[in-house]
Each structure stands twice: as C-alpha cells, then as structure tokens.
Amino acid sequence: MVASEKLARSTDTHSVTNQPPALQDYNLYSNDTALVECIKKEGAGWAEEKLQAFGQLIGREETIKLGYLANENTPVLKTHDRFGHRIDEVEFHPAWHDLLSISVENRLINLPWVEPKAGAHVARAAMMYLMVQIESGHMCPVSMTFSCVPALKKQPEVFAAFESALMSNQYDQRFIPAAQKRGMLVGMSMTEKQGGSDVRANTTQARPVTAKGPGQLYELTGHKWFCSHPMSDAFVMLAQAEGGLSCFLVPQFAPSGERNQIRLQRLKSKLGNKSNASAEIELEGAQGWLINEEGRGVATIIEMVSHTRLDCALSSAGLMRQALTQALHHTQYRSAFKKRLIEHDLMRNVLCDLALESEAATVLTMRLARAYDASASDRKEDLFRRIATAVAKYWICKRAPSHVYECLEALGGNGYVEESMMPRLYREAPVNSVWEGSGNVICLDVLRALTNEPETATVLLDEIKQVAGQHKELDAQIADAETMLARKSEREARHLVEHLAVLLQAKLLVESAPQAVSDAFIDSRIKGGWGKTFGTLTSDVDTQVILQRAF
Ligand SMILES: Cc1cc2nc3c(=O)[nH]c(=O)nc-3n(C[C@H](O)[C@H](O)[C@H](O)COP(=O)(O)OP(=O)(O)OC[C@H]3O[C@@H](n4cnc5c(N)ncnc54)[C@H](O)[C@@H]3O)c2cc1C
Known part of the structure; x- marks a missing residue:
C-alpha cells in the first residue's frame, strides 16, 4: 500500500460526530435572562446598551482565547538581570495585558467612582460577573484597584496624588512611577x-x-x-x-x-x-x-475589604454561571442512548438544580451591589450592605466549587480536559472563599455585625419578610432564623449564615423569577427533602421553564 492510501484510510476512521460546536461568538449578557432582569430591577437599566456591547465583546472567539493563553503561559519571576542586578519583576504573557486592557477600558476598576449615579455599582458588578467567566485571574488586580479607593480617600492629599491614574480607563503596563502613567x-x-x-x-x-x-x-x-x-x-x-x-x-x-x-x-x-x-x-x-x-489600620483597610468581598461573591456567581452555560451547551448537542443528554429526565433534574443555584447567586449579588449604590444616602441600605456582604460572600463562595464540579461532570470526559475550560473554572472556584476572609472568619464577621450594629438583624429580616405570607415553608424558616439571630452562637454561626443566605435568595427569587423557579428553590432548599448532591429536585418541578430561562 502506498503512503497516500494509508493516510486516506486512517483519515476515514477519524470522523467527528456527536461533539458540540465550540461555545464562542455569543453574547454572555443577553444570554443571561436572570442577569438582564436584575439590571433593570436593581436600577442599572441605563447601562443596558453598554452591557450588551460588553457581553458581545467578551464572548468573541478571540477574547475567549485570551483566557486560555493567559493561563497556559503563566507569569515568570525575574529576580535579577543577566548582570546580576536585582530587578524584581514578573513577566506576563501578552494575553494577560490584553485582558487587563479590556477590563480597565470598560471601567471595571472605577465605574462607580467616575460616574457615581444610581445603579453604577450594579452595572460594574454585572461586568465583573461577566468578565470573570472569560478569565478570573486578572480580576484580582482589577478588584483591588477598584476597592482601594474608599480606603485611600481617608487620606485626601495622598488620594489626590493618584486620583487621575486611578480614575483612568487606560491600561498602562509600563513599569515606571505611577505619577508618570496614564493609568495604574x-x-x-x-x-x-x-x-x-x-x-x-x-x-x-x-x-x-x-x-x-x-x-x-x-x-x-x-x-x-x-x-x-x-x-x-x-x-x-x-x-x-x-x-x-x-x-x-x-x-x-x-x-x-x-x-x-x-x-x-x-x-x-x-x-x-x-x-x-x-x-x-x-x-x-x-x-x-x-x-x-x-x-x-484595620478600620481603614476594612473599607477596601468590604468591596473585595463583594467581588468575591460576584466572581463565584460568575464562575457558576459560566460552568452552567457550558453544561447546558454541551448537553444540548451531545446524545447518549438515542436522546440528547438534555432530554434525559435525570440530566434535566441535575441541570435544573444547577440553574436554580446559579440564578440564586446572580440575584443575591446584584441586590447586594444595589446596596453599595444606595448606602451613602440610605442608612438601611448601609446596614443591609454591612451584613449581606458577609452572608453572600460566605454562601456563594462556598457553593461554587461543588456547583462547578457538577457542571463539569455534565460534560463527561470532555469536562475533565483543559480545552473544555471546565478544569480552569473548577480550580478557580475555591479561592474566593479562602481570600478576603475565609469561611469561618466571615461567619464570625456576621456575628460581629449583629453584636456591634444590632439593627443589621432587623434590616435583613425586614428585607426577607417582604415576601412573608406567600409560602408556608418560607414563613416557618423566617421564624427559625429570628430565633437563631437572637442566640448569636459562635458554634452555630455557619448554620445561621447559610440559613440567612438561602432565605434572602428565596425572597429575591419570589420577587423576580417565574414561579416555577422560586417554587423549586423553596421546595428544595427550604422545605426540606432535597438530597445532598445536585439533581435531587422533586418530580413535580417544571424543568421546561427552568431550562429555557437558563439558556
Ligand atoms: C491565591 C491567593 C492569593 C492571595 N493574595 C493575597 C494578597 O494579595 N494579599 C494578602 O494580604 N493576602 C493574600 N492572600 C492571603 C489570604 O488572604 C489568606 O490566606 C487568608 O486571609 C487566610 O489567612 P491564612 O492563610 O493566614 O489562614 P489562617 O488565618 O491561619 O486561617 C486558617 C483557617 O482557620 C480559620 N480561622 C481563622 N481564625 C479563626 C477563628 N477565630 N475561628 C475559627 N476559625 C478560624 C480560617 O477561616 C481558615 O479556614 C492570598 C491567598 C491566596 C490563596
């Protein structure tokens, strides 16, 4: 057999079927119905056009590729130059700089400080939640730059010296004194x-x-x-x-x-x-x-930490949303046992459960972002921001790793392979819970808020009670939360924070999501009888409504 015949024969065996198309050139914003609804509800309707354009830009094949490149070509420390002088510099792949350019140009580092109008925090939060889905490593400097402003303002002349660079929308990667830079x-x-x-x-x-x-x-x-x-x-x-x-x-x-x-x-x-x-x-x-x-020191830096904690919750919500999107995309195209995966009852249960968790994270983070918009002029919103930041940071960051893992499994073996993006999302998921206050520390912070500012409990309960009387189970659990809040027990702090987070999520879903979504959330997360893994919703759940909404 001649070589060309051999090649033709081997190519014959390599037919690719039953694999999904690449998920690219899509709009991350307009595809996310829950997010689009939150934007209006939480006062950032004016940013709709900007968010549409941003969602389109970051969903492009080229932008998605930047996320892969920046993670495959990791930063390298150069302590010395070739002559032995110390240089203490880190070299990054160009993709890292491109990602930072996108985030800085779109003002993820300063939108609410530059345009301090109602909904600015919500609009910026939405972009953060979207961008993290493409690449989350670079969100660390983005978040720290955004968050340092309230702390630095405590020393007005120092802040003034850096104000123009901090309020810039230009990414300037030159390693020179900040005063000479277009942005920092x-x-x-x-x-x-x-x-x-x-x-x-x-x-x-x-x-x-x-x-x-x-x-x-x-x-x-x-x-x-x-x-x-x-x-x-x-x-x-x-x-x-x-x-x-x-x-x-x-x-x-x-x-x-x-x-x-x-x-x-x-x-x-x-x-x-x-x-x-x-x-x-x-x-x-x-x-x-x-x-x-x-x-x-602590009182000053806490102003910064509060904002980075908001960003941790947003990042985890974004990771969950991207993992869910990948799972929904894959299961729509992949068939097994003569049906598309998404048509199998058991897979539908898993996907619906994951969708509920993702939407609950989205609505909670966007509601929280609104509190950041309103806290300067509204005492109640400030108290809500104080306690809900810790509650959301704890719970959403805790939920992300298991959520992303279950999404990964929906892709089967492909989900375990780097090219699918799922391993990267999975590895990224735990860090938001570790930094900016690890789980226990955040729960203790909730107790601190309840002790030092007892009105935080009233404000949080008042918010949840806005939907009282609509669900027997919800009402019973609100009463239970009131008792736990009064106890302020360190040993049951995790239980309390979890309880508050889920009640808050349920309240927000009752308010804004279709009844099929809020009922399924309450039946599973509040009524009881829900299993220990995702995919254990009861059989009366309306999977059609939930899945159509999710994708
Ligand atoms: C990738 C990455 C990047 C980071 N970048 C930065 C950075 O740029 N700047 C920076 O300052 N830090 C950074 N950190 C550090 C991070 O903020 C800390 O690791 C985190 O705050 C926990 O501190 P620790 O590691 O000392 O753990 P510890 O404080 O020793 O805590 C260990 C465990 O004990 C628990 N614990 C602590 N106190 C109590 C208590 N009273 N009761 C019950 N449990 C408790 C904690 O919740 C945690 O689970 C980074 C961490 C990571 C992983």
Missing part, C-alpha cells in the same frame, strides 16, 4: 507568615522618615506572605507603627523616583488562579504614606 493598578498586602486572618499579629514595622502622622512618609521593614499582582503600581499594606497596626500606601517607586525597597522572594505555585502572580515579598525599608491615623 493597586494591590493589597496584609497576610504575613504567622497570621493572615489575624492581621493584628502582623510584625512588619513602620517608622516615620521624618514626622509621624496621617499622610506622612514611613519606612516599612518586614515581610508579606501573600502579595498578589506584585507588578501593581502601589500596595495598600498594614504594618505596626508606634500607635499600633496602621494602613499605608506603598508605591512601587519611592517618592525619590528610585525603585522602592520591595524584594520579590518567590511566586506561589497555586492550585488555580494561574494567570495571576502571587508573591512572597520582603520590605527592606520600603517607603509609604500613612493612611488615616496610626492604630486605625
């Missing part, structure tokens, strides 16, 4: 080797260069165990000053124009979040400005 990114470094959750255990020392006090320059000496995106133009850091734990803004270049004394020791080898670099750093007299009074 900011990181945050609190965690040290001996303590992350317990930041009061920080040992990094801060001494005034000349005078002490708010806005003055200090030198920081010590280490940080985690410093994500170490190529940021400045970092919000905590360090011990004479007056106690304090907050500083430490620029990459010292005020003299020289590189600041920040040494990158090594990059973490991480489970996920591969496109992003997370470094261990040493501070050898790095200069930074004191933000707010000495000793007010």
